[in-house]
Amino acid sequence: MCGFIVGKGLKQNLNNIIEDIHYRGIPGYKGYSRYHDVQLAHYSLPIVNLNKDFAIQPVYSESRIPSVFAGEIFNYKELGRFETDSLCITDKYHEVGLDSFHWFDGFWSFATVSLGNIVAVTDYLAQKPVYYRTDVDVVASEIDILRQFGPCTPDKLFLSNVAKWGYDPRPNTPWEEIKQIPPGHYYYNGKIHKYWDWKKVPKKDLKTDLKEAVKLRMGGQRDVAILLSGGLDSSIIHGLLKELEINPLTIHVDNSEEDYAKLVNPNLTSVSLDNISDTEALKVHQTPVDLGSVKPQIAMAKKLEELDFNVVMTGDGADELFGGYRRAKEYDSQHSDVFCELPYYHCPKLDRTMMRYTVELRTPYLAPSIVSHALDIPYEKRKGIKEVLKETFGYLVPQVILDRDKLPLKTKEIHSDPIKKRMDNLKLWKEINELA
Numbered sequence: 001m002c003g004f005i006v007g008k009g010l011k012q013n014l015n016n017i018i019e020d021i022h023y024r025g026i027p028g029y030k031g032y033s034r035y036h037d038v039q040l041a042h043y044s045l046p047i048v049n050l051n052k053d054f055a056i057q058p059v060y061s062e063s064r065i066p067s068v069f070a071g072e073i074f075n076y077k078e079l080g081r082f083e084t085d086s087l088c089i090t091d092k093y094h095e096v097g098l099d100s101f102h103w104f105d106g107f108w109s110f111a112t113v114s115l116g117n118i119v120a121v122t123d124y125l126a127q128k129p130v131y132y133r134t135d136v137d138v139v140a141s142e143i144d145i146l147r148q149f150g151p152c153t154p155d156k157l158f159l160s161n162v163a164k165w166g167y168d169p170r171p172n173t174p175w176e177e178i179k180q181i182p183p184g185h186y187y188y189n190g191k192i193h194k195y196w197d198w199k200k201v202p203k204k205d206l207k208t209d210l211k212e213a214v215k216l217r218m219g220g221q222r223d224v225a226i227l228l229s230g231g232l233d234s235s236i237i238h239g240l241l242k243e244l245e246i247n248p249l250t251i252h253v254d255n256s257e258e259d260y261a262k263l264v265n266p267n268l269t270s271v272s273l274d275n276i277s278d279t280e281a282l283k284v285h286q287t288p289v290d291l292g293s294v295k296p297q298i299a300m301a302k303k304l305e306e307l308d309f310n311v312v313m314t315g316d317g318a319d320e321l322f323g324g325y326r327r328a329k330e331y332d333s334q335h336s337d338v339f340c341e342l343p344y345y346h347c348p349k350l351d352r353t354m355m356r357y358t359v360e361l362r363t364p365y366l367a368p369s370i371v372s373h374a375l376d377i378p379y380e381k382r383k384g385i386k387e388v389l390k391e392t393f394g395y396l397v398p399q400v401i402l403d404r405d406k407l408p409l410k411t412k413e414i415h416s417d418p419i420k421k422r423m424d425n426l427k428l429w430k431e432i433n434e435l436a
Helices: 014-024 085-096 098-103 144-149 156-165 206-216 232-243 258-264 278-285 294-306 318-322 334-355 368-375 387-396 399-403 412-416 418-432
Strands: 003-008 030-035 038-043 066-073 106-114 117-122 131-133 138-140 178-180 185-188 191-194 224-227 250-253 269-271 311-313 360-362
Touching: 003 014, 003 066, 003 106, 003 117, 003 144, 014 030, 014 038, 014 144, 030 066, 038 066, 066 085, 085 098, 085 106, 131 144, 138 144, 156 418, 178 334, 206 232, 206 368, 206 387, 224 232, 232 258, 232 318, 232 387, 232 399, 250 258, 250 294, 258 399, 269 294, 278 294, 278 334, 278 418, 294 334, 318 334, 318 368, 318 387, 334 360, 334 368
Parallel strands: 224 250, 224 311, 250 269, 311 360
Antiparallel strands: 003 038, 003 138, 030 038, 066 106, 106 117, 117 185, 131 138, 131 178, 185 191
């Protein structure tokens, strides 16, 4: 999973600044390198190989160019004889180029040096976001760490969009000088370029590909827990794990669905939402976005930390892909859900929330092959009922769960008055950041 910061021509020492996001890795796994006037600093949460000789980054190409990587390439063993996925992505980039990223099943942010300039890459949905400053040549895994490289001006349009929709559907942040690299794009010499092509993603059939995605996401040298909400999406993932004869720790966040979750697995580890303040949630998320689902995710992350788990699997992404939201009954919201809500709200929220507590979140529905399948499904087969998922995987799920309506994992405050709660969040965020 991990986190990094890379900068060119800086006066600051990134070996010290990386400590601001130390929670994205574990003690003893910090790495730093300087390549001419480019600095690369990295904190590692090793999962596929715990040996420090392989887990500490930067890693190096054959020409001794340093690279840093955050994320997971779950199928890296199929792509060559590599000790880690970080070595795989580094080798493939320097040997083949960005086109090789279409071979990967996983999620990634990656940074290296080319012709003396920083290259920074995010995956096809920005599950592992990368942020950059428009006035300084520096990129990083989180927003707030970039604020110390110069003054930051509140982005009034971003804040207005958050008040209106709960998030900003653009690659922006609360600060005008800090932007997000869009999904499927890369940063080079201060400019943004597209590299991703969905036509190049290999796939078979939905059932085979989702089962393989689930299996691959149980890999590594750390135990994997699963979040079971009591809804369709996580119940399917749990059912596929049972087919694979895998029985992970099953966590349920208290959201009035425990009776449904127990139909799938009666042995639940329950998590309460008590004692999570708005201030804590805003500091974790680093933006004043809708906190309705941030708090449950913080509660889950804290429980995993308490239980000494660093990896969890969830059903996130299925609603956006397969038409699970109420709005999908009224109009085809898929492209907005997938290419705005996921990369600019949902995925960054999950990344920052879970990594604050040193937890990697794995989402089989967001495997590139599954996204590609979903994008090919006509609206009539989505339309708010996730018909294709039910047809393909319904045999794994109790009928009462197949028949019930979706209940979003959100706090009661957001359900009762979302606009008021958003305005409260904005006011508190301004206070935290000492803005008038």
